[in-house]
Amino acid sequence: MSTIIIAIVVLASLAALFGALLGFASVRFRVEGNPVVDQVNDLLPQTQCGQCGFPGCKPYAEAIADGEKINKCPPGGESTIQALADLLGVEPEPLDAEHGAEKDVPMVAYIREDECIGCTKCIQACPVDAILGAAKQMHTVIVDECTGCDLCVEPCPVDCIDMVPQSTDTSSWYWQAPTTGVELIATDRRSLKTEAHA
Amino acid sequence: MTHLIQLHEFDGGIHPPENKRQSNSRPIRKASLPSELVLPLHQHIGAPANPVVAVGDTVLKGQVIAEPEGFVSAPLHAPTSGKISAIEARQVPHASGLSETCIVIEPDGEDTWVEHQGLCDTLGLDHCDDIPVDKLLERIRDCGIAGMGGAGFPTAVKLNTGKHKIDTLILNGAECEPYITADDMLMREHASEVIRGAQILLQILGAERCLIGVEDNKPEAIAALDDALVQHNEEHHIDVVTIPTKYPSGGEKQLIQILTGKEVPSGGIPASLGIVCQNVGTAAAIADAVDFGRPLISRITTVTGDAVRDKGNWEVLLGTPVSHLLSLSGYRPAKRERVVMGGPMMGFALPTTELPVVKTTNCLLAPTEKELPTNNPAMACIRCGLCADACPADLLPQQLYWFSKAQEFDKAEQHNLFDCIECGACSYVCPSEIPLVQYYRFSKGAIREERAAAEKAEQARIRYEARIERQEREKAEKEAKRKARAEAAAKAQSVKKEAPAAKASPVAEPAANADLEKLQKQLAAAQAAVAKTKEKLEAAREDPEKADKIPAFESALAKTQDKIKTLAKDIAAAKKAAKSAPAAAGPDKGDPNSPERLQKKWETAAARLETARKRLADAEANGADTVDALRAGVEKQEARVAEAKAAYEASLNSDASASTGASLETAVSNNAGTDNTSAETVAAKPNSEQLQKKLLAQKDRVEKAKERLEMARAEGLDSVEALEKALNKQLDKLAAFEAQASTTGEV
Ligand code: SF4
Ligand code: SF4
Ligand code: SF4
Numbered sequence: 050m051s052t053i054i055i056a057i058v059v060l061a062s063l064a065a066l067f068g069a070l071l072g073f074a075s076v077r078f079r080v081e082g083n084p085v086v087d088q089v090n091d092l093l094p095q096t097q098c099g100q101c102g103f104p105g106c107k108p109y110a111e112a113i114a115d116g117e118k119i120n121k122c123p124p125g126g127e128s129t130i131q132a133l134a135d136l137l138g139v140e141p142e143p144l145d146a147e148h149g150a151e152k153d154v155p156m157v158a159y160i161r162e163d164e165c166i167g168c169t170k171c172i173q174a175c176p177v178d179a180i181l182g183a184a185k186q187m188h189t190v191i192v193d194e195c196t197g198c199d200l201c202v203e204p205c206p207v208d209c210i211d212m213v214p215q216s217t218d219t220s221s222w223y224w225q226a227p228t229t230g231v232e233l234i235a236t237d238r239r240s241l242k243t244e245a246h247a
Numbered sequence: 248m249t250h251l252i253q254l255h256e257f258d259g260g261i262h263p264p265e266n267k268r269q270s271n272s273r274p275i276r277k278a279s280l281p282s283e284l285v286l287p288l289h290q291h292i293g294a295p296a297n298p299v300v301a302v303g304d305t306v307l308k309g310q311v312i313a314e315p316e317g318f319v320s321a322p323l324h325a326p327t328s329g330k331i332s333a334i335e336a337r338q339v340p341h342a343s344g345l346s347e348t349c350i351v352i353e354p355d356g357e358d359t360w361v362e363h364q365g366l367c368d369t370l371g372l373d374h375c376d377d378i379p380v381d382k383l384l385e386r387i388r389d390c391g392i393a394g395m396g397g398a399g400f401p402t403a404v405k406l407n408t409g410k411h412k413i414d415t416l417i418l419n420g421a422e423c424e425p426y427i428t429a430d431d432m433l434m435r436e437h438a439s440e441v442i443r444g445a446q447i448l449l450q451i452l453g454a455e456r457c458l459i460g461v462e463d464n465k466p467e468a469i470a471a472l473d474d475a476l477v478q479h480n481e482e483h484h485i486d487v488v489t490i491p492t493k494y495p496s497g498g499e500k501q502l503i504q505i506l507t508g509k510e511v512p513s514g515g516i517p518a519s520l521g522i523v524c525q526n527v528g529t530a531a532a533i534a535d536a537v538d539f540g541r542p543l544i545s546r547i548t549t550v551t552g553d554a555v556r557d558k559g560n561w562e563v564l565l566g567t568p569v570s571h572l573l574s575l576s577g578y579r580p581a582k583r584e585r586v587v588m589g590g591p592m593m594g595f596a597l598p599t600t601e602l603p604v605v606k607t608t609n610c611l612l613a614p615t616e617k618e619l620p621t622n623n624p625a626m627a628c629i630r631c632g633l634c635a636d637a638c639p640a641d642l643l644p645q646q647l648y649w650f651s652k653a654q655e656f657d658k659a660e661q662h663n664l665f666d667c668i669e670c671g672a673c674s675y676v677c678p679s680e681i682p683l684v685q686y687y688r689f690s691k692g693a694i695r696e697e698r699a700a701a702e703k704a705e706q707a708r709i710r711y712e713a714r715i716e717r718q719e720r721e722k723a724e725k726e727a728k729r730k731a732r733a734e735a736a737a738k739a740q741s742v743k744k745e746a747p748a749a750k751a752s753p754v755a756e757p758a759a760n761a762d763l764e765k766l767q768k769q770l771a772a773a774q775a776a777v778a779k780t781k782e783k784l785e786a787a788r789e790d791p792e793k794a795d796k797i798p799a800f801e802s803a804l805a806k807t808q809d810k811i812k813t814l815a816k817d818i819a820a821a822k823k824a825a826k827s828a829p830a831a832a833g834p835d836k837g838d839p840n841s842p843e844r845l846q847k848k849w850e851t852a853a854a855r856l857e858t859a860r861k862r863l864a865d866a867e868a869n870g871a872d873t874v875d876a877l878r879a880g881v882e883k884q885e886a887r888v889a890e891a892k893a894a895y896e897a898s899l900n901s902d903a904s905a906s907t908g909a910s911l912e913t914a915v916s917n918n919a920g921t922d923n924t925s926a927e928t929v930a931a932k933p934n935s936e937q938l939q940k941k942l943l944a945q946k947d948r949v950e951k952a953k954e955r956l957e958m959a960r961a962e963g964l965d966s967v968e969a970l971e972k973a974l975n976k977q978l979d980k981l982a983a984f985e986a987q988a989s990t991t992g993e994v
């Protein structure tokens with residue numbers, strides 16, 4: 050009899066102990082937010098342009114986590130679709146043309162400053178606060194913060210915002226891959242060389 | 248050499264033809280002054296320097312012309328005295344051929360130095376051996392010294408080893424790349440400076456020993472260094488170590504491995520092993536800077552290759568055009584010839600020769616086509632594995648090539664792509680002549696770009712989230728304010744209901760009245776101003792001499808009138824406020840529309856009517872011909888009496904605010920010189936119908952203004968701003984009318 054009681058007491062106390070431990074752990078090591086959403090969001094380009102039909106990358110990430118298609122982000126393009134497909138274990142699909150095409154060069158906004166009338170409309174449109182200015186003052190784009198989302202172009206009443214390709218300087222420039230022509234064999238090579246000399 | 252140093256070997260490496268004899272057989276010559284010096288602001292790794300001179304300034308030799316921007320950066324000095332002729336974008340010596348901001352100096356030929364002296368004298372010390380380390384570092388930074396071996400990393404930053412304890416200083420005099428002899432000649436002719444630089448570096452680093460690694464193909468340099476060691480009594484700390492000739496033993500990691508047997512871990516820095524490596528040229532520049540206060544304004548550059556007649560080394564001012572140096576050396580360009588900056592292994596072909604020599608230019612190689620043939624078209628990789636045997640960094644060049652070609656950058660990274668020192672040994676041995684290094688440079692660049700993009704995306708995410716948060720906060724604040732206002736209004740309403748008429752809230756009223764008085768005073772002043780201006784305007788109109796001032800007066804007048812109008816509006820608003828504070832303060836003495844006054848008006852009008860009637864009766868009795876006129880007068884007077892009566896009655900009604908406001912407005916507009924008598928009637932008898940009409944008309948106007956604005960916007964006209972203003976004004980008016988209408992409606 051006493052063995053049974055001892056067993057029950059031991060088991061009950063063990064159960065209580067582990068229950069408390071688990072309860073503590075669930076509070077202490079709680080993960081804020083939805084980890085899938087964050088992972089998806091990390092893969093999106095954060096241009097915040099809304100071309101996907103959502104008001105920003107995070108909302109689209111949330112939608113993807115809820116089963117939305119992964120091919121709606123033009124700024125991300127094929128590489129982002131591939132990365133999302135890898136993450137979520139789904140088949141990659143080609144970019145949905147309905148939302149726009151992928152740009153081959155990154156763009157930044159440029160305000161023609163002498164034409165700016167200081168209406169502040171572009172500031173209100175910029176999703177990442179990349180425009181500096183005040184009412185009736187000249188406005189300008191902080192190039193390093195601009196994601197090239199295009200959203201400021203439309204609201205400008207005097208159309209003084211241009212999207213220009215991001216400039217390369219000597220620190221951002223890099224070698225292009227050698228152009229791979231036809232792979233030659235030794236005999237080809239000789240004839241090609243004589244041609245070049247001729 | 249006093250110590251026996253056990254040498255080690257690194258894997259791989261190649262033995263290309265040295266081709267050094269051509270240029271190291273004659274002493275260093277001093278290059279003549281060119282007609283202009285072009286100094287790029289970005290000659291080092293890190294942020295470009297910031298110009299501190301302007302176009303047209305005259306500068307002296309050694310004067311600072313650009314300050315460092317941030318920690319990893321270096322200043323720039325004028326290499327000779329002269330005038331700054333431009334600060335503009337010019338093509339810089341870089342593989343990209345891009346342009347960057349450069350300072351252009353037109354030499355005056357005097358070559359006058361700016362005042363400069365050794366650090367010891369500057370500090371006024373007796374013993375030049377114990378200069379504080381921070382002063383030494385500061386001097387090195389101020390003199391713009393950046394690694395002269397090729398990379399151009401700011402030396403002061405590299406010497407800042409932080410928490411790492413340094414025990415060994417290595418001076419790199421290997422100069423393993425074919426053709427280049429600049430360091431060789433420097434060691435031969437300036438061995439003493441090199442040793443002095445080593446002493447200073449040892450002091451800064453607190454290191455015990457210094458190893459100077461020199462390849463065994465430079466016996467003269469080794470001998471010169473040994474002599475200098477004896478002169479400086481430094482045989483115990485500094486060793487000149489002869490190492491076997493093999494490319495690339497001058498690579499930092501390779502040299503460290505040869506001299507110490509230690510391998511710098513992947514992605515690590517030598518300082519983590521207690522080692523700092525500097526080029527011998529850098530050491531000599533440090534000696535110059537510390538002992539004589541001479542900044543880095545010149546360097547030794549090899550000009551060689553079969554396309555130049557006079558091969559050799561030149562001491563050349565930074566900024567000297569390559570073409571100038573080449574012509575000094577007797578350059579004979581032939582067809583399809585290039586000029587390479589750097590050596591044949593790691594250098595790059597210059598797009599033009601109108602480019603300046605910079606801090607890192609150790610060699611200009613002008614080979615003939617026969618000497619250094621252009622690349623043949625690449626063939627397929629035959630997987631021979633020669634590249635892996637040649638790689639000094641123990642990488643798998645073939646794998647890296649496949650990954651780079653397929654743009655599988657993550658895999659290339661996993662195969663330690665970033666440990667590749669781009670030495671070119673693999674390309675050199677590749678039987679298929681694949682430009683392997685270019686593939687690696689491409690993938691490194693692509694990966695760096697990807698990383699930068701990821702960083703930027705992260706930044707954008709943070710900014711986006713911050714913006715959303717801010718917008719939400721602002722919305723919440725607005726909501727809270729709106730609620731507070733609604734509550735206050737509700738309270739006021741209830742108070743009003745509880746205490747109808749007469750009982751003013753004692754606090755609010757005086758304040759409101761005070762405001763009102765102020766506004767009224769301002770109004771009076773403005774009216775006086777208007778009168779004066781009008782007078783002046785009249786005078787000006789009469790006097791032809793003052794005619795030119797008319798527009799000024801007119802605009803002043805218009806402004807004051809505008810002001811009066813706004814004041815009037817303010818007053819009306821203040822009055823409304825005062826009134827809405829519970830049923831407004833009883834009969835107001837100052838108010839021309841108070842019931843008492845209106846009553847008086849009515850009474851006088853009635854009295855006048857009486858007299859008019861009497862006169863009429865008299866005239867009729869006498870049969871005078873004035874009867875008609877008098878009758879008309881009586882009729883008018885009757886109408887007036889009726890008006891006055893109506894006004895009085897209206898004013899007796901509890902809420903007379905609308906009429907007050909309106910009448911005030913008319914009064915003001917009268918003052919402002921507008922003819923508007925009929926409005927008096929409106930004022931006296933708030934006529935909701937009339938208001939409604941006005942309201943509709945105003946709405947119409949607003950619509951029209953909006954339309955016009957849209958049109959202007961669509962066509963991008965200049966008038967948009969003006970139209971916007973106009974629209975706003977119309978909207979204001981509409982709001983005013985609406986308010987009036989609603990109050991009248993209540994009556
Ligand atoms: S389309 Fe624009 S907003 Fe949508 S996920 Fe892509 S970058 Fe973000
Ligand atoms: S500046 Fe314009 S293009 Fe750039 S992020 Fe802002 S809204 Fe987008
Ligand atoms: S270039 Fe890179 S991969 Fe090729 S041999 Fe040199 S270190 Fe090795």
Ligand code: SF4
Pocket residue numbers: 627628629630631632633634635644645648673676677678679680681683
């Ligand atoms: S040396 Fe050239 S051909 Fe041989 S394995 Fe390497 S890349 Fe291929």
